[in-house]
Amino acid sequence: MLLLKLIQNEWMKLFNRVSTYVMLGILLLGIVLTAVVIFFNQTESSDLPSEEDWKQELTISNESYKQTEEEAFNYFTESYAINQQAINNYRIENNISPHEETNVWTYMDTNILLIQLIGVFVIIVGSSIVAHEFNKGTIKLLLVRSASRNQILASKFITTLLFGILLLAITFVLSFIIGSILFGFDGSSVHLSAIDGEVTERSRILFLGLSYLASSVSVLMLTAMAFMISTIFRSETIAIALSVMLLFIGSTATGILALFTDWAKYSLFANTNLELYFTDGPLIEGMTLGFSVAVLIVYLILFLFFSFLFFKKRDVSI
Amino acid sequence: MSEPILSLRKVNKKIGKNHIIKDLSFDVYPGEVFGFLGPNGAGKTTTIRMIVGLTNITSGEIIVNGNSISKNYKKAIENIGAIVENPELYPYLTARKNLIHFGRMSNNVTKEDIQHRLELVNLDHVKDEKVARFSLGMKQRLGIAQAMLHNPKILILDEPTNGLDPAGIRQMRDYLRKVAKEEGIAILVSSHVLSEMELMCDRFAIIQKGELVQVEDVSSEEQADIANRHIFEVNDVEKAKDILLSEYPDIAIEIHDNLLQVDATKEQIGSFITYLTSKGIILYQVIREKQTLEERFLQATNGEVS
Known part of the structure; x- marks a missing residue:
């Protein structure tokens, strides 16, 4: 076919270009670096606070959440405070400490940060794969x-998507291997989340998988956007700069926007964090997982539609 | 001649108010090397872009092996192998990988085909070196190899001798002539360097400011009914001129550097020689002055060469 x-082709x-190997190298370095940093800052069982201490700590934290809840001026802040209190109460009732020894899951949790890096690399590839040929x-x-x-x-x-999936798989698998060798599985706890005050217990591995996938959604959307920009302007620089900037400030900017208007729910970044629907509940009241997925699909279709439209129509005059 | 493999019919290209190509029509037949000549900026590359579908045709039609390039692009383009402007191959891939890349885009290109093409253009010894290290001549040859991978019926080459040294140009010329004759492929070659085209092409078209000036055979001057300039070296030019003018008062005749210049057809020249000899003039030699392609080009374009 x-x-x-x-x-x-x-x-x-892609794999005959030096830049691809530079990206892979930097990613591997990142994985090793977090492992080294965490290795020298491990929490041992002797460092863990006593049951009395952490229960005390959670009670204090609940008081401050209570205050936030009462003073909250927007939906998300309020629901977040309610959920955190629910989780803390659940911990106290069921004797689940918020502190744990460093283990493979805490290490893998940290490496979710590397998805930002993967985002930058996939955006670079998506921007250059068309513009470079021009x-x-x-x-x-x-x-x-x-x-x-x-x-x-x-x-x-x-190809750009496959490259993203490859980087993601490398990070996930390598983090798991390195983590289980260096830190082991001891002292691992369950993952707790709460929506509308209802607490859910999940296994760590399942939740990590979910987090990795959810974090990749914004990478996918920004890659499609970078792809569109580079196809329309035929310039790698504009596409990379704009998309990387949005990757880093997009969700913060949307968070601020959401404080003022409910229309923010139609913006791209209000919907990229799908993890929220499993952990803290929606960013804006009334948003659902289905709504966000629908909004994301509309954005994706628009980005791809314009990419194809411009790529097909234009004369090649270079 | 047989059916044309490439046919341009009243092709026009307008970009905004600029009328870049005006009513351009010509045919290219199998087995011939067709020169597409014109000064820089005459519209050669624009025309080639239209033939290969990189730019739209404003009006008119381009037919490749019976298929319109604008209506039936896929079928039409299958017959074409092309290099547009420079042979821009992937510098970070080796010669062989470049050919594998383009080979995958067509059906039935085997490893053996790729090897065969590399040998034909004499790049077999450097096939695993990156193209970034290649000289322009090597890139041109690799460009031709990629254009011919899928056995096209017409090869379109835009300025293929650009940047080549004389040996490279000669090699290219011999290779293209061989391909045209042995494989029966039509080759359209654009150029503004006329001396090279003269030795390479069977026929040529000249365009200027987007308009076709003329299409003719490189060898057309040898046709008997066309008046060509002939130079006579004789023992007495003045006397010879008078003798000729008394018998043939209409002919164009001039004395130049103690030589006689006469514009006449082959047949007329024969009778001039007999007549002069019979009147006691001694003829040392008669030379037909060949009009070079360059001179004809200058004549056709009124000397406007960029």
């Missing part, structure tokens, strides 16, 4: 063949 061969080109002029030899422009662009988008 032609599309498969085109993807094979894109993959070959900059080097190779797009002409690529287009004057029987593959349609749709097929060529599709192969490039799919």
Whole structure:
């Protein structure tokens, strides 16, 4: 099938470029670095506070959440305070300490931060996979063949996604391997979350998988956006700069926006954090998982629609 | 001649108010090397872009092996192998990987085909080196190899001799002529360097400011009914001129550097020689002055070469 061969081509080109190996190297370095830092700052069982101490600590924290709840001026702050109190009460009742020894799950939890890094790399690949062909002029030899422009662009988008999945899989699997060797499984606890004051207990591995996937949603959306920008402007720089900036400040900006208007729920970043629906409840009252998924799909379709529209229509004049 | 493999019919290209290509029509037939000549900026590359579908045609039609490039792109483009402007291959891939890349985009290109093409363009010894290290001539040859991977019926090359040294140009010329004759492929070559085209092409078209100026055979001057300039070296030019003018008063005749210049057809020249000899003039030699492609080009474009 032609599309498969085109993807094979894109993959070959990607892995014959030095920059790809630089990215892989930096990611590996990141994984090793967090392991080293955590290794030298491990919480041993002797460091853990006594039952009396942490129960005391949670009671104090609940008082401050209570105050936040009463003074809260927006939906999310209020529901967050309610949920945290519920979790703390659950801990006290069921004797589940919030403190635990360093183990493979705490290490993997930390490495979710690396998904931001993966985001930057996938955005770079998504921005350059089209623009690079234009900059080097190779797009002409690529287009004057029987593959349609749709097929060529599709192969490039799919390759970018596959690259993202590869980086994610490397991070998840390698973190698990390194974590289980260095830190082991001892002292691991369950994961607690609460929505509308209802507490749910989940296994750590399941929740980590969920977190990794949920964190990848914003990477996927920004990659599609970077892909669109680079296809329209045929410039790697604009696409990378804009998308990376949004990757880092997008959710903060949306959080601030959400304080003032409910319309913020239609913005991209109010919906990328799907994890919220499993942990703390929606960002804005009335939002549901289905709503967010629908909004994300609309954005994704728009980004891809404009990418294909511009890629097909334009004359190649380089 | 047989059916044309490439046919341009009243092709126009407008970008905004600029009328870049005006009513351009010509045909290219299997087995011929067709020169597409014109000064820089005449619209050669724009025309090639339209033929390979990189830019839209404003009006008119381009037919490749019976398929319209705008209506049936896929079928039409299958017959074309092309290099547009520079042979821009992936610098970070090796020569072989570049060919594997383009080979995957067509059906039935085997490892053996790739090896065969590498050998034909004499790049077998460097096939595992990155293209970034190649000279322009090597890139041109690899460009031709990628254009011919899928056995196209017409090869379109935009300025293929650009940046080549004389040996490279000669090699390219021999290779293209061989391919055209042996494989029966039509080759469209654009260029503004005319001396090279003269030796490479069977026929040529000249365009200027987007308009076709003329299409003709490189060898057309040898046709008997066209008046060509001939130079006569004789023992007495003045006397020879008078003798000729008395018998043939209409002919164009001039004395230049103690030589006689006469514009006449092959047949006329024969009778001039007999007549002059019979009147006692001694003829040392008669040379037909060949008009080079360059001179014809200058004539056709009124000397406007960029």
